[in-house]
Amino acid sequence: MDYNTRMADIMREWQMETGADAIDVDAASAWAIETGRYQRKPPSMQQLCKQDMKRALQHSRYTDPQGNVIRTMHAVRLPYHGEQLTFYIDIRVAKPDITQMSFDQNFQRIGNDVKRHSIEKHSYDINNPYGATLPAYDYDFNQHAEDARMSGEYDDTYEDDGDDELD
Numbered sequence: 001m002d003y004n005t006r007m008a009d010i011m012r013e014w015q016m017e018t019g020a021d022a023i024d025v026d027a028a029s030a031w032a033i034e035t036g037r038y039q040r041k042p043p044s045m046q047q048l049c050k051q052d053m054k055r056a057l058q059h060s061r062y063t064d065p066q067g068n069v070i071r072t073m074h075a076v077r078l079p080y081h082g083e084q085l086t087f088y089i090d091i092r093v094a095k096p097d098i099t100q101m102s103f104d105q106n107f108q109r110i111g112n113d114v115k116r117h118s119i120e121k122h123s124y125d126i127n128n129p130y131g132a133t134l135p136a137y138d139y140d141f142n143q144h145a146e147d148a149r150m151s152g153e154y155d156d157t158y159e160d161d162g163d164d165e166l167d
Contacts, residue, residue, distance in 0.1 A: 068152035
């Protein structure tokens with residue numbers, strides 16, 4: 001059994017024991033530790049430092065000449081001897097080819113998020129026990145992008161969900 005499956009099983013065990021309809025990660029994690037279901041070696045100092053550095057890079061911002069608050073550092077993932085290396089570039093000074101690669105990778109991630117959302121929403125619509133069909137979503141984000149370019153504003157608070165595996 002892989003790690004993610006085991007973690008999901010622990011949360012379902014908590015949910016069954018407590019009778020909860022939804023999973024409260026704070027309560028479930030406290031329960032898992034108290035009952036000995038969760039045992040994991042703590043991260044090393046280097047692992048903690050790496051996580052903190054990634055978080056700092058992802059949250060670095062500057063204000064461009066037009067007054068837009070822009071994320072300064074962008075990840076670029078490159079294959080290297082069968083592994084993936086992640087580097088961060090400063091888009092204020094990065095060369096166009098590597099900047100294009102970063103934006104392409106991020107755009108591909110957004111596209112995959114849309115695909116996942118669409119499949120999950122469709123699955124819910126046809127499989128939920130209530131016979132409900134949720135309202136359709138418009139996956140054309142051009143107006144969102146235009147609004148952001150005009151206003152210079154967007155909400156990126158979703159980025160920091162407490163996940164320590166930030167890339």
